[in-house]
Amino acid sequence: MARNKFSTNFLFNVxxxxxxxxVSLGTVPFYLHLIGTDRYGIVAISWILLxxxxxxxxxxxxxxxxxxxxxxxxxxxxxxxxxxxxxxSNLGLGALGGLILYPIGDMVLLHFVRIxxxxxxxxxxxxxxxTVMLPLGMINGVATGAMESxxxxxxxxxxxxxxxxxxxxxxxxxxxxWGPQLTVVLPAIVLSRLGMIVLAYCVVMVLEWPxxxxxxxxxxxxxxxxxxxxxxxxxxxxxxxxxxxxLIIGATLGVTSVGQYTVPMNLAMRSQVVATALARTxxxxxxxxxxxEAVDLTRRATSSLTYGFGLICAxxxxxxxxFLHMWVGGNFADxxxxxxxxxxxxxxxxxxxxxxxxxxxxxxxxHITAKVSMVExxxxxxxxWLFIRWWGLPGAAAAWTLRVTINLVALYLLSDCLSxxxxxxxxxxxxxxxxxxxxxxxxxxxxxxxxAAAVAGLAMAFAAYRLDPGLHDMVRRLVPRAGGKPRVTIxx
Numbered sequence: 001m002a003r004n005k006f007s008t009n010f011l012f013n014v015x016x017x018x019x020x021x022x023v024s025l026g027t028v029p030f031y032l033h034l035i036g037t038d039r040y041g042i043v044a045i046s047w048i049l050l051x052x053x054x055x056x057x058x059x060x061x062x063x064x065x066x067x068x069x070x071x072x073x074x075x076x077x078x079x080x081x082x083x084x085x086x087x088x089s090n091l092g093l094g095a096l097g098g099l100i101l102y103p104i105g106d107m108v109l110l111h112f113v114r115i116x117x118x119x120x121x122x123x124x125x126x127x128x129x130x131t132v133m134l135p136l137g138m139i140n141g142v143a144t145g146a147m148e149s150x151x152x153x154x155x156x157x158x159x160x161x162x163x164x165x166x167x168x169x170x171x172x173x174x175x176x177x178w179g180p181q182l183t184v185v186l187p188a189i190v191l192s193r194l195g196m197i198v199l200a201y202c203v204v205m206v207l208e209w210p211x212x213x214x215x216x217x218x219x220x221x222x223x224x225x226x227x228x229x230x231x232x233x234x235x236x237x238x239x240x241x242x243x244x245x246x247l248i249i250g251a252t253l254g255v256t257s258v259g260q261y262t263v264p265m266n267l268a269m270r271s272q273v274v275a276t277a278l279a280r281t282x283x284x285x286x287x288x289x290x291x292x293e294a295v296d297l298t299r300r301a302t303s304s305l306t307y308g309f310g311l312i313c314a315x316x317x318x319x320x321x322x323f324l325h326m327w328v329g330g331n332f333a334d335x336x337x338x339x340x341x342x343x344x345x346x347x348x349x350x351x352x353x354x355x356x357x358x359x360x361x362x363x364x365x366x367h368i369t370a371k372v373s374m375v376e377x378x379x380x381x382x383x384x385w386l387f388i389r390w391w392g393l394p395g396a397a398a399a400w401t402l403r404v405t406i407n408l409v410a411l412y413l414l415s416d417c418l419s420x421x422x423x424x425x426x427x428x429x430x431x432x433x434x435x436x437x438x439x440x441x442x443x444x445x446x447x448x449x450x451x452a453a454a455v456a457g458l459a460m461a462f463a464a465y466r467l468d469p470g471l472h473d474m475v476r477r478l479v480p481r482a483g484g485k486p487r488v489t490i491x492x
Contacts, residue, residue, distance in 0.1 A: 016157020
């Protein structure tokens with residue numbers, strides 16, 4: 001029963017992420033056509049600045065999710081102080097962050113990034129709307145954590161998917177009605193997000209009732225900050241490491257190059273549906289489990305994710321160039337193709353790293369993930385600057401991919417997940433590396449790309465069946481053999 005619930009929650013998280021991705025992929029060409037590459041690059045940089053100031057919640061969203069998961073079977077009276085303390089704290093810190101974001105954004109967008117002169121006034125008038133998004137995003141994290149701590153992943157995904165889809169579709173409708181200005185796009189994004197967050201809190205109130213609005217608890221605030229202070233360091237550094245490429249590209253190569261990098265970057269990040277879903281599903285259980293059980297669960301999940309996610313990324317690497325030509329076409333696709341191929345490899349290693357990252361934080365060791373991020377800062381920026389100078393956009397993609405791959409190795413070792421069975425992951429790495437080398441060095445037509453993607457997928461599937469016990473047993477359950485008795489590999 002526990003295994004079935006885990007599998008169901010995992011599927012909710014997978015499909016809850018796929019629907020918004022489909023909508024996003026479908027709307028990007030419309031945005032590029034209606035507002036142009038320059039405006040799209042400005043919107044992308046605005047989102048980056050928002051991500052940078054996410055650390056201002058001091059890790060309270062993650063800390064409250066961890067605390068509420070440990071209180072998963074407690075009464076609403078016991079959970080209410082955690083929930084309300086996190087809500088009020090994030091609301092206040094979000095408002096403070098919005099005040100900080102306004103002058104920082106003005107400086108970065110209007111003085112650091114090379115924006116075409118005819119868009120300067122439009123950007124200045126539209127930008128204040130983006131600062132409102134920070135407190136909205138911070139309190140939304142508390143609502144999501146409350147639902148997922150009770151493993152109500154269906155509700156959480158329905159609301160988050162609806163929020164993402166509304167933020168993609170409603171601005172397009174507004175552009176059609178009022179025109180392709182940033183002063184139309186950004187307010188539409190903000191107001192659609194606001195409406196969905198109000199709905200999310202209505203659902204949380206029903207789940208957690210009775211909630212006492214004045215249940216702000218200083219003791220809980222200290223406990224949450226003790227855990228969350230380290231998480232906040234990761235929240236500050238990780239967005240900087242993940243998206244600084246785009247700011248530096250904007251400063252050195254221009255805002256048009258930001259759009260040419262952002263589209264494949266978003267494509268690679270959205271391929272992480274399976275990895276994100278598995279990490280989200282595991283986190284409440286890792287927060288409640290004993291250390292030995294949590295490590296064992298993470299090891300087995302890592303093996304399954306290496307090959308399961310590889311079934312997406314290996315074909316994705318060799319087919320990404322053909323996909324970009326079909327999707328956005330023209331010179332844009334020619335420039336972005338090698339970027340997409342390199343970033344897809346990085347998305348794979350980065351996605352696997354979600355599991356040891358979640359293990360460390362779920363087991364109350366967020367200081368380790370924070371310290372790893374701190375050590376990476378200086379080497380990464382040196383490599384990033386050099387690679388962009390040498391190879392342009394593909395260099396930026398290579399620098400990010402190299403960092404997240406090293407990050408995976410470090411987290412895996414520090415979480416004590418290394419075991420005698422780790423060798424089973426090596427063939428997956430070899431298949432992914434081979435796919436990347438072939439895609440970068442061999443020119444391919446659409447038909448050849450499709451064939452190469454099929455070969456890469458079959459190679460990964462064969463390795464998964466032979467080397468991963470979890471996927472092997474799943475196949476045996478689906479296609480039972482005479483006399484064969486399936487084993488349960490992931491338990492509650």
